[in-house]
Amino acid sequence: MTRVRRWLPGLLLVSPSIVAIAVFVYGMLGWNFRLAMTDKHDEVSEGGFVGLENFIGIWDQQRWSLSVNHAIVFTVVFVGGALALGWLLAFLMEKGLRGEGTFRAIYLFPMAISFVATGVVWRWLMNSGTGERAVGLNRLFDNLGLEFLQWQWFRDPDWGMAAMAIPAIWQMSGYVMALFLAGFRGVPEELREAARVDGCTEWDVYRRIVLPLLRPVTLSALIILGHISLKAFDLIVAVSGKQIITDVPAVFMWVAVFDAHDPAKGATIAAYIVIAVSIFVVPYLVWSLRKERRS
Amino acid sequence: MTATAVRTRGAHERAARRVQWVRGVRLAVLLAFVLIFLAPVYVLLVTSFKPLTEADPSRAWALPETWTFEPWRVAWEKLAPGIWNSVLLTVPGALISAALGSMNGYVLSKWRFPGADIVFTLFLFGMFIPYQGVMIPLVQLLVNLNELTGLNGVFYGGIPGLVLAHVVYGIPICTLIFRNYYVTIPDEVIEAARVDGATMLRTYRSVVLPLSGPAFAVVIIWQFTSLWNDFLFAVFLTGPQSWPTTVMLNNIAGAQTVPYSQQMAAALLASVPTMIVYVILGRFFMRGLMAGSLKG
Numbered sequence: 001m002t003r004v005r006r007w008l009p010g011l012l013l014v015s016p017s018i019v020a021i022a023v024f025v026y027g028m029l030g031w032n033f034r035l036a037m038t039d040k041h042d043e044v045s046e047g048g049f050v051g052l053e054n055f056i057g058i059w060d061q062q063r064w065s066l067s068v069n070h071a072i073v074f075t076v077v078f079v080g081g082a083l084a085l086g087w088l089l090a091f092l093m094e095k096g097l098r099g100e101g102t103f104r105a106i107y108l109f110p111m112a113i114s115f116v117a118t119g120v121v122w123r124w125l126m127n128s129g130t131g132e133r134a135v136g137l138n139r140l141f142d143n144l145g146l147e148f149l150q151w152q153w154f155r156d157p158d159w160g161m162a163a164m165a166i167p168a169i170w171q172m173s174g175y176v177m178a179l180f181l182a183g184f185r186g187v188p189e190e191l192r193e194a195a196r197v198d199g200c201t202e203w204d205v206y207r208r209i210v211l212p213l214l215r216p217v218t219l220s221a222l223i224i225l226g227h228i229s230l231k232a233f234d235l236i237v238a239v240s241g242k243q244i245i246t247d248v249p250a251v252f253m254w255v256a257v258f259d260a261h262d263p264a265k266g267a268t269i270a271a272y273i274v275i276a277v278s279i280f281v282v283p284y285l286v287w288s289l290r291k292e293r294r295s
Numbered sequence: 296m297t298a299t300a301v302r303t304r305g306a307h308e309r310a311a312r313r314v315q316w317v318r319g320v321r322l323a324v325l326l327a328f329v330l331i332f333l334a335p336v337y338v339l340l341v342t343s344f345k346p347l348t349e350a351d352p353s354r355a356w357a358l359p360e361t362w363t364f365e366p367w368r369v370a371w372e373k374l375a376p377g378i379w380n381s382v383l384l385t386v387p388g389a390l391i392s393a394a395l396g397s398m399n400g401y402v403l404s405k406w407r408f409p410g411a412d413i414v415f416t417l418f419l420f421g422m423f424i425p426y427q428g429v430m431i432p433l434v435q436l437l438v439n440l441n442e443l444t445g446l447n448g449v450f451y452g453g454i455p456g457l458v459l460a461h462v463v464y465g466i467p468i469c470t471l472i473f474r475n476y477y478v479t480i481p482d483e484v485i486e487a488a489r490v491d492g493a494t495m496l497r498t499y500r501s502v503v504l505p506l507s508g509p510a511f512a513v514v515i516i517w518q519f520t521s522l523w524n525d526f527l528f529a530v531f532l533t534g535p536q537s538w539p540t541t542v543m544l545n546n547i548a549g550a551q552t553v554p555y556s557q558q559m560a561a562a563l564l565a566s567v568p569t570m571i572v573y574v575i576l577g578r579f580f581m582r583g584l585m586a587g588s589l590k591g
Contacts, residue, residue: 009495010406017399017466018414024463025421028429028436035431089328092321105577106329112573112580113566114524116541120548120562121335124342124555135355136338143356170332175584182585231425234526234541241549253427254530267431274428281423289416 029274036267043261054268064269067247070161074248075229077165078172082225083218085169086176093177094184104181107174115171119238122167126153126239154239154246164246168235172228176221183217184210219284226280230273249273343367343560350554366556367564370547374561377543380454381523381568384539388458389518392465396514399466400473401503405485406495415474422467430531433460437532452534460528461518469514472583476510477503509579516576517583520569540565 036054040047058064089107093100110118125136130150134142138150153163187210195205233250240246242255249269257266338356343366345359402408403415437451437459450456480503488498526541533542544565548558573580 007406007408010402010411011408013406013495014399014402014408014414017395017418017470020463021418021421021466024429024433024460025424026417028432029424031432032428089325092325097318097322097325103325103329105574106332108577108581108584109570109573110332111584112520112569114526114541114544114569116524116526116545116548117562117566118335120544120558121339123548124559125335125338129352133352135352139352139355170335174332178581178584227423227425231427233427237526237530238545238548250425250427253430257431257531263431270425270427270430273425277423277425281420285416285419285423288419289412293412 032267032274033271035263036271038264040264041262043263047264054264055271058265058268058272063244063247063252064249066244067249067252070246071230071232071248073159073161074165074168074232075226077162078168078229078232079222079225081165081169082173082176083221085173086221087180089173089177090180090184093181104174104178107177109174110171111175113171115167115234116238118167118171119235122170122235123239126163126166128152128155157245160245161248164236164239167239168229168232171235172225176225179217179221180214183214187213223280223284227277230276230280339559339563342555343370343563345556347554347556350556366554366560369557370561370564373547373557374540374543374564377538377540378564380533380537381539381541383454384457384461385519385522388461388465388522389515391458391462392469392518393511393514395462395466396469396473397504397507397511398499399470400475400477400510401499402495403470404474404477405480405482405503415470418467418470420467421464422471426464426527430527434531448534448536451532452537454533454537457528457532457537457539460532461522461525464528465518465521469518472514472517473507473510476507476513480506509582512576512579513582516572516579519572520580520583523569 035047037049037051038047039045039050039053093103097103127134127136127138128151129135130138134150137153141147141149151163152160154160156163191209192205195209196202200208231250232248233254236246236248236251237254242251242259249272253266253269253273256262256269341356341358344362344364346361346363346365349359349361399418403411434451437456440450440456441447441452444450450459484502485498488502493501523539524541525539526545529539529542530545533539538546544561547553547561
């Protein structure tokens, strides 16, 4: 009884949040999945249970497979690019330099701005006009005598989504840099020194000591970037609106709900996004819970 | 001086020169990236001060010949209602989130109940879910709340509904930040208060809360920034009367008829509050970011 009295007040204090999370996260995810399994394709009908019909049928729609392809290209370029650039910046700053605080602040400031605001300038920078009508980066290339670099950017039918990843890399690589920098600095200096005394070259020290110790940081960065990428919405809407050429599932879902007024289809797309993100995140959460219990 | 001494000195000099050279290259690369990172800001600033007569593509990267505040004036006129809505949204949203997060973090670190670990992990999943997955039911619920209470345009299509959504989906990150902060308070301090017969709430008020300043700063800044910058919830849950800055900005920027100078002035205006916070309180913003990576 005294034991119960010891923890009960705590449980009571947290219970409003537990109820809120239960209803708004898990309840609504469940509700969404249920809606995705009905034929409620307009706002008035009741919607009967149709099982997985929507989940299978959507693959017949060209726009859906296109948006999935786009999301994959975007994710690969964005995650790879942000990891590489963030790592490079951290690697260059690792040993410390004068004015480090200023450098960090500059690399990180895009994180404090909304994708909608940065989308305005990136749409201008990545304007597809060439020649006389060129603005943005195409104009800059022209001024620098690098005309061969001009291209259609996000309007390129094959690699447009790779261009779309550029603003996202710009926005997020400072964050990756901060993660890696903390990781680099977490490697004890004695460990490096010991290896050097044993005759390891700097490269050996890096490959055999620093890199393995950076693995958890890399995993965190990968998970964070991956789930951000699969949810990408603001940036794409801000840069190109609802155009099919840059469609991704998150934008397609918005169109399905607001323009096509098809709740079941919207819910199906949303469910697929949830599944994709969960594949990334659930193992990671289980892993961190286990790690926490051990410590 | 012997020959070997000369040779080692030569080697030393060469090594020193190499170190300097490496340092120079490193600095050059870092400075090049500073330029790349700041280029969009340059474009925003320069374009936002250009009069319409200088909208010629050939002058795209040049400084304005005559500087004008006209685009800023027009942008402010168009954006002001959204900025006001954003203030009404972010201030209560950030404060309520911080209060909830503090209480949750306190219990989950210092007053744990059986299964607290599982509850915490289930909370954390809520931090990562794509909000698209809850959006349709959320809209439906808020519409129902409008009908139920007879308060039209309050929950769905109003600021209170948007605040509710942000507070609820902000619980996980706020709880996480406070919990990781409170873990660093020694258990003995809490235990001592307990032995003295202080209740849970009493201990919170007189022991934990006075120590919580930095954590409150981190959470309030974090929530302020993410609420101010949010577009997804806003676009699904609000209507023309309650559009916050981001939605208004997207409407301005999406219209083909609005000149670039006004779009860019509007984008800068929309970013001013979060940039001020970042410049003055960047330290706390960083801590929030690192908490998001789940260390601890």
